[in-house]
Amino acid sequence: MAESPFKADIEKVQKEYGEKMTPGAIVYIPGSSVVNKTGGWRVFMPKFDKDKCIRCFMCYTLCPEPAIYLDEESYPVFDYDYCKGCGICANECPTKAIEMVRETK
Amino acid sequence: MPKKVISGNYAAAYATKHARVEVVAAYPITPQTSIIEKIAEFIANGEVENLEYVPVESEHSAMAACIGASATGARTFTATSAQGLALMHEMLHWAAGARLPVVMVDVNRAMAPPWSVWDDQTDSLAQRDTGWLQFYAENNQEVYDGVLMAFKIGEHEKVNLPVMIIESAFILSHTYDVVDMLEQEEVDEFLPPRKPLYSLTDFDNPFSIGALGTPADYYEFRYKIAKAMEEAKKIIKEVGKEFGEKFGRDYSQMIELYKTDDADIVFMGMGSLMGTVKEAVDILRSEGYKVGAAKVRWFRPFPREELYELAKSVQGIAVLDRNFSFGQEGILFNEAKGILYNTDAKPIMKNYIVGLGGRDLTVNDVRKIANNMKKIIEKGELDKEIDWYHLKR
Structure with missing residues (x-):
């Protein structure tokens, strides 16, 4: 899986922000909300079928999180730390290469 | 120093000019309108530089624009009254929570219905829990001085909270009186x-x-505001003292005491009605009454310690509330009584509901209240706790 582009931010926030409370609840480190992993909100998860993918980038473009990155061959990679399971990718995929399946834990 | 005969609203407008305010976002409402008209006139005449005036479509938007402007670091001002202030309510919490020292003049006006444009403190007191500092002006001079001090206090690094300067509808807002204004250089040095x-x-x-x-953090952010409010008491006194030393009008007392030293009965209240009360104190004293006046200048933060010191030395406090909390009592009375509960100061306290919706409180009314208080003190018990004094019977 491709590495999260936020990795450096997460480490910086965890190191520098910690328990610091600024007056007015000002957040001085950009991108610091990535420390809150929101994947736990998910009910349905996208299941990807690489054989059907035509690499049109629709899922990558429309993911609101964004929790879809591209690998070296430009295939989508799903980041389940942040994917909330909204299903937009599956709905928009023109070749039905993404299917939403109920997640069982 | 340039003296001018101006209205309370013009005093507020001139103070914003001298404070070199950078952004004004406001929506007109009677009786606040002439404040923002005068500021617009300053711009039209080229009398102010670097002032962005944002005409907005509502008071909610006005406060939102002020919050945005203040977040850029600009010195920001607005003004409103009654229904307009109520419409701002959500954004008032926002300004305080984001620690933005917006300064606003609220011209006290009674809430509708029935429609009224006259003086009543319930509009501003209904905003008491929003995290804004509140200063009640007695006269036009205090409106001018109050606005200048508001910027200095609110913007202080230990405070960073918004400040409301409150004046009475028409009694101050549209009544002309001498205001001793400062030279621009004096204000620049002070502010x-x-x-x-x-x-x-x-x-x-x-x-x-x-x-x-989240629940893990929110609590601490509230504590920070509570602490800043407590800190603001010190800053208010410091700034008030500095103002007095530089310009001869001392504001170091959050409750202004008038002839209370040997007084048995003290009239306590806020805003313009305290001008009448002071006049009445002089007259009653010449008639042999041992009375004084305590004008609560700052309602938020509330000067608990100053109230305690006063309450220790008097027999009775008549709290004159030009406001009312339905289902309870006058708001100042409610607060003052509550503060003294856990102390050893237990003067007899009675609440007189006066002047709602602009009804006049006269010297003769104050005399009647003094006589009533005298009787209560002699008897040692209250006839009633809340007295709708003016009620037509």
Whole structure:
């Protein structure tokens, strides 16, 4: 899986922000909300079928999180730390290469 | 120093000019309108530089625009009254929570219905829990001085909270009186440019405002505001003292005491009605009454310690409330009584509901109240706790 582009931010926030409370609840480190992993909100998860993918980038473009990155061959990679399971990718995929399946834990 | 005969509203407008306010966002409402008209006139005449005036479509938007402007580090001002202030309510919490020292003049006006444009303190007192400092002006001079001090206090690094300067509808807002204004150089020296806690125009250090506060964090942010409010008492006294030393009008007392030293009965209240009460105190004293007046200048933060010191030395306090909390009592009475509960100061306290919706409180009314209080003290018990004094019977 491709590495999260936020990795450096997460480490910086965890190191520098910690328990610091600024007056007015000002957040001085950009991108610091990535420390809150929101994947736990998910009910349905996208299941990807690489054989059907035509690499049109629709899922990558429309993911609101964004929790879809591209690998070296430009295939989508799903980041389940942040994917909330909204299903937009599956709905928009023109070749039905993404299917939403109920997640069982 | 230039003396001018001006209205309370013009006193507020001139103070914003002398404070070199950078952004004004406001929506007109009677009786506040002539404040923002005068500011617009300053711009039209080229009398002010670097002032952005944002005409908005509502008071809610006015406060939202002020919050945005203040977050860029600009010195920001607005003004409103009654229904307009109520419409701002959500944004008032926002300004305080984001620690933005917006200064606003609220011209006290009675809430509708029935429609009224006259003096009543319930509009501003209904905003008491929003985290704004509140200063009640007795006269036009205090409106001018109050606005200048408001910027200095609110913008202080230990405070960073918004400040409301409150004046009475028509009694101050439209009545002309002598106001001793300061020279521009004097104000510049007293009130240097704002040093913001943070600025949206600081592109090298980006940040976000309006973050989520989970149950793990929210509590501490509230404590920070509570602490800043407590700290503000010290800053108010410091700034008030400095103002007195520099310009001869001392504001170091959060409750102004008038002839209370040997008084048995003290009339306590806020705003313009205390001018009448002081006049009445002089007259009653010449008639042999041992009375004094305590004018609560700052309602938030509330000067608990000053109230205790006063309450220790008097037999009775008549609290004159030009406001009412339905289902309870006058708001100042409610607060003052509550503060004294856990102390050894237990004067007899009675609540007189006066002047709602602009009804006049006269010297003769104060005399009647003094006689009533005298009887109560002699008897040692209250006839009633809440007295709707003016009620037509």
